[in-house]
Amino acid sequence: MCSLGGLFISSELKSWSDGRQYILLHITIRTERDLITIYKNMFEEFKQTINSLQDNYTDLMIEKLQQQDIFSSLSQKTRVDLIAEISQLETRVKDLTDEKDQLQRDFDSLNKKGPVCFFVSSDWSDSRQYCRDHGGDLVIINTEEKQVSLCECLLMNESNHTYSLWIGLSDTENKGIMKWVDNSPLKQGFWLKGEPSNYGGNEDCIELNYNREKTGWSPLNSWNDDVCSEKKKGICEK
Numbered sequence: 001m002c003s004l005g006g007l008f009i010s011s012e013l014k015s016w017s018d019g020r021q022y023i024l025l026h027i028t029i030r031t032e033r034d035l036i037t038i039y040k041n042m043f044e045e046f047k048q049t050i051n052s053l054q055d056n057y058t059d060l061m062i063e064k065l066q067q068q069d070i071f072s073s074l075s076q077k078t079r080v081d082l083i084a085e086i087s088q089l090e091t092r093v094k095d096l097t098d099e100k101d102q103l104q105r106d107f108d109s110l111n112k113k114g115p116v117c118f119f120v121s122s123d124w125s126d127s128r129q130y131c132r133d134h135g136g137d138l139v140i141i142n143t144e145e146k147q148v149s150l151c152e153c154l155l156m157n158e159s160n161h162t163y164s165l166w167i168g169l170s171d172t173e174n175k176g177i178m179k180w181v182d183n184s185p186l187k188q189g190f191w192l193k194g195e196p197s198n199y200g201g202n203e204d205c206i207e208l209n210y211n212r213e214k215t216g217w218s219p220l221n222s223w224n225d226d227v228c229s230e231k232k233k234g235i236c237e238k
Contacts, residue, residue: 053089056089123229127234128168137182138237140167140181142188148220150208151208154210165208165232166205166207166234167206168180168181168182178206190221192222195225206225207223210222
């Protein structure tokens, strides 16, 4: 489940391969919407189940108090069984509450996501301008969750498993000081081993390099610095 920002469509004519990628992208968006609906339904079912269990638990506790005298006369074994039942019910309510909270977090996360945009290859500056012309900017990846979700999305939208795309990070203004396109500083990076290397002294723009066959590659080790004039696809978000 994945997608980020707003959907942008290139105005250029597309080849068969590019057209196929466009269709796969829209299928992914539709899948995300279907998942959001499923999460909504699951969340409502969990709420109803928890409310029912909480009502049962309350009734049981009231009955326990009302029948205290009878309970006192029961055998030790019966009392232990009833205590165990109450304990299990309390544990079940707690577990369902935790599941409901996790579903809520997943649902909120899905609602914050939108479709990923891939567009014709261009250098970093032109890629950013393309995003801005369409009401967004190059993607900002400031959490581990967003980084992993983006890599999963790329896997579903790209036919091959090796590619690189511009993201909204660079040190073009101050060498060695990475900043996002909203001017916020880099707090956590997901670099390939040995990166950023600034090879040749002019690698100032950052790409997300997806290569599952590369030694040491993982979604959390996939960034690379490169020359800003290199032609790559980019990722936009609103």
